[in-house]
Amino acid sequence: MGKFYSQEWIDEVRMNNDIVDVVSEYLTLTPSGRGFVALCPFHNEKTPSFSVSPEKQIFHCFGCGVGGNVISFIMKMENMDFLEAVELLAEKAGIAIPQTEQDKDYAKKREKTKAIYQVNREAALYYYNNLLTKEGERFLDYIANRGIAINTVKSFGLGCALNRWDGLKNFLLKKGYPIELLCDAGLVVKSSKGKDFYDRFRNRIIFPIINTRNQVVAFGGRSIGDTLPKYINSPETVVYSKGYHLYGLNRFRGRAHISDLIVVEGYMDVLALYQGGFKNVVASLGTALTKHQARLIKRYAKQAFIAYDGDAAGKSATIRGLELLEKEGCKPKVVSLPEDTDPDDIIRQYGPQGFQNLLNEALSLTDFKLSIAKSGVDMDTQEGKAAYAIKASEILAGLDNAIERDIYIKKVSKETGISYHAILSEIQQKKGSSTGKIIKRNTNGNNRHNKILTRKNEEIADVTKAERTVLCLLCQNQDLIEKTVNSLEWKDFSHPLNRQLAKLIYKRIEAEQSIQPADVISGLAEQDNAALIADILEPPVDMTKRTIILEECIRVIKMHNIKRKKEKLQEELEKIVQQGLEDHDRFRELTLEIDKLNKQLKLSGGEQDLKGGIR
Ligand SMILES: [Zn+2]
Missing domain, CATH: 3.90.580.10 (Zinc finger, CHC2-type domain)
Structure with missing residues (x-):
């Protein structure tokens, strides 16, 4: 942008x-x-x-x-x-939007975007009205035969393109839309000789794809006879990029979070489930969910049930999409459908209850991955079980949550008869090799290692909190600016977001600009972080004790930075020792430096007063 x-x-x-x-x-x-x-x-x-x-x-x-x-x-x-x-x-x-040279292109693009939305809307209406004509009857019959009621047809704005080459083209030209616009919108195609124009969609049921701002962005067309391909879609246009939309999501506009959303592959799956009483359903129009789609889902739902065609679900592209979704913070659950079966088939064969049963049995992403790993081996043999355990370890190594991992290790151990510790150590090897380090420790060592890690995490949490408190106090108390700026540089903040924010605030102080929270937020390049920043700048702090709180926070931050510096020096020192103390001068320098840092740590840890301590 x-x-x-x-x-x-x-x-x-x-x-x-x-x-x-x-x-x-x-x-x-x-x-x-x-x-x-x-x-x-x-x-x-x-x-x-x-x-x-x-x-x-x-x-x-x-x-x-x-x-x-x-x-x-x-x-x-x-x-x-x-x-x-x-x-x-x-x-x-009532503020005029500036029109500079650069803006003119942008304004032009926006004009065109607006025009395409408008012509798309006209086209959608045209297709819908076609359904109500004599010629449209057979499409309506086809839809009814698939069990879709007229109310559903209306809710989704379905329509049809009649069996002719210029129906839509003539309709829109007569309304005064220029032919170039119809081409740009992807509604009309230029013939290969380049002289003629004809309708892209002919003799098909039409599904308008509508965005969450209720604008028609594109169309899908399904043939009802033997004409191939079965489906065609609008090409990419100024307003439509593949992978940026979800079919049916517009119906959730303005709704607060819904608890769960069913994500299917195609238009007909959406209609069939909707008709079967599953109203929270959208289609990804392809099995590999994109990052944009994952974000859209996350924006509207806490949990997503993925119900793809049985043979598509196991593909790696699908799984990558699900991982994206999980990364966005929306827990995916995978509905297992039999091969060559889609939700539409299930509803038609077993009714809504049949689909509900599948929803109830939906698997978490990890369980789903494990089930795929298991399906490829013979679990009746010892070799098969071992092969499964190794594949499973790889899957479990990707889990960040220790509790979750523990549960799954127990499960795999039970399924294979392989000990908990053997699986755990396999996982740790996998984890180690994926980060470039191989952790070779026995179980006792692991415990010690974990304890150190936990302590470190706690310390980082404390520092992060201290940094945020400093920033919060700083933005709300003019009288603390001098003290803060004299004690800390923005580079002393270690959490990336805090550091970004500190840099911005320090810059504003230097330029004598306001550092009121709202001003700071608007100065951010990344608007996505606005919520987080607002959070940082508004925790409840007892302002009457602000000076004491500030000093304590500064102390915590400084201690942390000294420790980090010391760790780095110690690492270098160890290296020199391992190389047989060849670089003796540097060794001496380092020991002196570390000594100095130790003294500083003792000082700032032991007494509250910093004066003369660190700087
Ligand atoms: Zn809220």
Whole structure:
């Protein structure tokens, strides 16, 4: 996404849109304390945990953790990208959108985008109306024979392209749309000789693909006879890229989080399940879920049931898609369908209850991977069991959660008769080799190793918290700026996000710009982090003790940095020792340096007063 507007202009837009005014257009705000509260539109709740601060010009939900400034609010609420949200706010505030040279291209592109959405909508209506004509009857019959009721047809805006070459073309030309636009929208195709134009979709049932802003982005067409291919789709256009949309997702627009979403492969699967009473269903239109689709799913649902054709589900592309989904924080469950069977078949053969039974038996991603590993070996032989255990170890090595891993190790151990420890050590080898290090330790060693790791993780959590508290205090108390800046550099912050934020805040301090939370958030390049940043800048801190808290946090951060520095030096020292002390000068230097750090650690750990201690 190129940047088209200056930061000054964006700031002007933001400052002319009071967050309370904007939010209250969407939600009912109730005064509370120094701000307002409301029921959160982004998660389901009965008591309000969504708060708006007029002072800081930010919003934050204590229930689901979303937060940000007025621009982030519009982005979330309207499902818009950053520029779209800024433009909407500019219009609201009556601020003219700048027209520089660079903007002209962008404006042109936006005009075209708008025109394509419009012509697509006309086309969808045309296809729908076709269904109601005499010629359209056989399509309607076909749909009815598949068990799809007329209400479902209407809900999804189905239609049909009649058996002719210029039906849609003539309809749209007569309405005054230029032929180039019809081509750009992918509705009409230029003949190979380049003189003639004809309809892309002919003699097919038409499925409009609608985005979450209720715009028609593309079409799918299914033949009802023997015509091949069975399905054709719109080509990629200015408004449509493959892998960016989910068929049927538009029906969830403006809904709070739904608990689970069924993801299927094709249009007919969506219709069949919907008809069978499974309303929370979308199609990925392909088996390999993309990152964009995974994000869309995550945005709307906590859990996703993947119900793909039996033979497609096991393919590695499918599994990669599921892993993406898990990475996005949405737990996938895999519905096992028999080979060459899709959800549509299940509903037709066994009815809704048949599909419900499959949903109930859906497997977690790990269980699913294990079942694939098992299907390739003969579990009746010792060799088969061993081969399975090795494959399973590889799968389990990918699990980050220790508790989850423990459960699965026990399970695999039980299935194969191979001991828990043998599987664990196999997993650790796999883990080690995948990160480039091989951990060779006996089980006692492992325990010790794990304890050290746990302690380290706890320390990192403490430091991260201390860093966040410092940033939070800094942005809300002018009187602490000097002390903070004199004690810490932005480079002293170790958590990546904290460091990014610290760098930004320090830069703003240097440029004598405001470091109020809302101003800081709008200065971020990565708007995705806005919620997290708002979170960081607004934890409850006891302001009456702010100086003491600040000092303690600075101490924790400094200690951590000294320790890290010491670890690095010690590593270097060990290397020199291993090489037989060849570099004797460096060895001496290092021991002196480490000694110095040890003294500093003792000082800052032992007494609270830092003066004369570290710097
Ligand atoms: Zn919420």
